Amino acid sequence: LGKYYFDFSLRELVFNDGKDKVVQKLSPKEAQLLRLFCVNKNEVVPRKLALKEIWGKTDYFTARSMDVFVTKLRKYIENDPSLEIANIHGNGFRLVEKQD
Template sequence: MNEVKPSILLVEDDQNFGDVLKSYLEMHDFDITLRSDGEAGKDAFDSGNYDLCIFDVMMPKKDGFTLAKEIRTEDKKTPIIFLTAKSLNQDIVEGLKIGADDYISKPFNSEELLLRVQAILKRSQNGMEEEEDKTEFDFGKFSFNFPLRTLEYNDGADSDESKLSPKEAQLLRLFCIHKNNVLTRSEALTKIWGEDNYFTARSMDVFVTKLRKYLKRDSDIEIVNIHGNGFQLLVKEEADSQ
């Protein structure tokens, strides 16, 4: 019995670029529907069933943001990635406010897009959308209460509780939601700091270092650098069982 391929709606107005992306993703076992403007993309979405959408931002007839807004009024769950020729902070923030799951700035490496697609689909298949509303998390020997900003450590013989700063708590919550998956820098920076630039990235690095100090008491937990992409909260026993 043939395995069903994940279905992706790709809406890109540059026909040559769209054809190249379509061929590349099909080579990696995705079923691709390609459309060249926002109106045709909306028609395809309405008549199809997709696991993920990839939308160019600047398109004729209907831009990617408008297309995504229309889709989000009727579908809150299908993941959306934006392709943008700009790396303007307001565009990135606008995309995430609409409900996008990720964005990638042109020009980009096709493998980078593939890795992001695979990571988002894996989160969706693992039911991560249900995690988005969670405010309490248990991982390893820790219990984290986001509203109270408390991180409790308990290994049976020893226990204590730390009070996190607001940004520490926000960042740890994102790590917990993405547990054992990649949390991209862009998502963390835009959701917590409101913009993705050199200064906010350096600030995030400081907070990652602080969280590592809290979590080092459990040797099965590690915040791993994913070079060029972001970080991963690795909970070893759970990761091994996946």
């Protein structure tokens, strides 16, 4: 995943660009959400699907909670400009890996 390696079993996101190595421990929900994005890389992950699969419900407060987790994941991957978690208006999110 770009300059990152995601170890779901350890819930670790490892950044390694050859010079620096940074290990970010993820919460269980962060890891589940990132895994869902990775499995569907470059495809739209519908908001309701993510809410149901990870939280088991789709209410307003849960949706806001998911937004916080997405913001955290964006911060974690900011060291690699080739990666982006894009909002797809009215639908959901897409983990995009831009090719050089």
